[in-house]
Amino acid sequence: MQVVKSISHLRVLLDEPRRSGRTIGLVPTMGALHAGHVRLIERAREDCEFVAVSIFVNPLQFERKDDLERYPRDLETDLDVCRRADVDVVFTPSATELYPTPPLCVVDVRQLADHLCGRFRPGHFSGVATVVLKLFQIVLPDRSYFGEKDAQQLAVVRRLARDFNIPVTIIGVPTVRDPDGLALSSRNRRLTPSERARATALYKALCEARSHIAGGITDAEEVTRRARAAISPDATVRLEYLEVVDADMQPVTVISGPVIVAGAMWVGETRLIDNLGCIPPAADLEA
Ligand code: PAF
Numbered sequence: 001m002q003v004v005k006s007i008s009h010l011r012v013l014l015d016e017p018r019r020s021g022r023t024i025g026l027v028p029t030m031g032a033l034h035a036g037h038v039r040l041i042e043r044a045r046e047d048c049e050f051v052a053v054s055i056f057v058n059p060l061q062f063e064r065k066d067d068l069e070r071y072p073r074d075l076e077t078d079l080d081v082c083r084r085a086d087v088d089v090v091f092t093p094s095a096t097e098l099y100p101t102p103p104l105c106v107v108d109v110r111q112l113a114d115h116l117c118g119r120f121r122p123g124h125f126s127g128v129a130t131v132v133l134k135l136f137q138i139v140l141p142d143r144s145y146f147g148e149k150d151a152q153q154l155a156v157v158r159r160l161a162r163d164f165n166i167p168v169t170i171i172g173v174p175t176v177r178d179p180d181g182l183a184l185s186s187r188n189r190r191l192t193p194s195e196r197a198r199a200t201a202l203y204k205a206l207c208e209a210r211s212h213i214a215g216g217i218t219d220a221e222e223v224t225r226r227a228r229a230a231i232s233p234d235a236t237v238r239l240e241y242l243e244v245v246d247a248d249m250q251p252v253t254v255i256s257g258p259v260i261v262a263g264a265m266w267v268g269e270t271r272l273i274d275n276l277g278c279i280p281p282a283a284d285l286e287a
Contacts, residue, residue, distance in 0.1 A: 022049035026141035032072035032186035061127030220244035
């Protein structure tokens with residue numbers, strides 16, 4: 001496995017697999033790798049002949065300086081994870097390598113970023129789309145892999161590839177969960193043992209929403225009202241949002257087909273997100 005810090009070196013290294021017609025898969029990450037990332041890499045390994053992983057904590061997508069500073073970083077362990085997962089190249093650029101000067105051109109994400117996390121993290125999806133566009137330009141992957149846990153990010157990246165005619169296939173990979181349902185996230189590392197015990201409240205609320213939808217409740221507000229009630233807020237836990245949206249991340253009022261129920265919850269100083277795809281009974285019969 002090669003570890004590469006510079007864009008020019010990475011381009012030289014990717015030249016051979018590209019010329020020999022090998023399929024190149026890219027797994028973009030911000031490091032602090034966990035079993036969810038390993039699943040993305042395994043999927044890339046199954047599909048592609050050459051697998052690149054990027055590890056870069058992208059300052060452009062953090063709207064709060066303290067959040068950027070507190071984001072977990074553990075490069076040596078990440079490299080071990082990549083080695084064990086049979087990655088071909090890990091790209092670990094510095095911030096000055098990717099942004100030698102503050103960028104004057106960034107991707108403006110419209111509509112898709114109006115709801116869910118976009119409402120609470122202004123500029124976040126512009127930062128994500130900008131760095132992903134840069135990584136696509138640098139690596140020129142055939143396929144790229146993103147977790148379904150970040151459903152809104154996945155929708156933005158799919159749309160980015162379409163709107164900018166980027167010849168890359170975007171693959172969404174199902175969320176990996178701990179046995180009690182908590183979605184794996186690099187941010188889980190920040191939870192204290194007592195916070196970790198409360199962190200499943202979001203998943204439980206999403207399951208509650210899913211069972212109401214499966215049970216035939218079609219009023220999205222009624223579904224979210226009941227799901228919210230499943231979380232008892234206390235000094236540790238605060239729900240930021242819980243919404244029912246369609247595949248374009250737009251709010252749904254009447255549930256008549258497949259929807260996504262998505263939420264964000266603060267546990268102490270840590271913000272967690274999660275979502276579940278839900279199918280109402282009528283749509284289930286049609287499928
Ligand atoms: O999901 C992430 O880890 C990041 O948002 C991504 C896609 C690597 C862009 O920085």
